[in-house]
Amino acid sequence: MLSSVALFISGVIALAINKVYWVELFGVDWSYTGSLAWQAILFTVTIIAALHIVGGIS
Numbered sequence: 001m002l003s004s005v006a007l008f009i010s011g012v013i014a015l016a017i018n019k020v021y022w023v024e025l026f027g028v029d030w031s032y033t034g035s036l037a038w039q040a041i042l043f044t045v046t047i048i049a050a051l052h053i054v055g056g057i058s
Contacts (some may be wrong), residue, residue: 015025028036
C-alpha cells in the first residue's frame with residue numbers, strides 16, 4: 001500500500017509540473033478539468049444532502 005501511495009503522489013507531481021501531459025493523456029484542457037471537478041463536488045454534496053433528507057445518514 002505504501003508503494004501505491006508513493007507512485008500516486010509521484011504521478012500527481014509529474015502531472016502538476018508538466019501540464020502538457022493532461023492534454024496528451026486525457027485529451028482535455030484545464031478549463032474542462034476544473035469544470036469536471038466542480039461537477040463531481042456538487043454531485044457528491046447533492047447525494048449526501050439527499051441521504052440526509054431521507055434519513056439514510058444521521
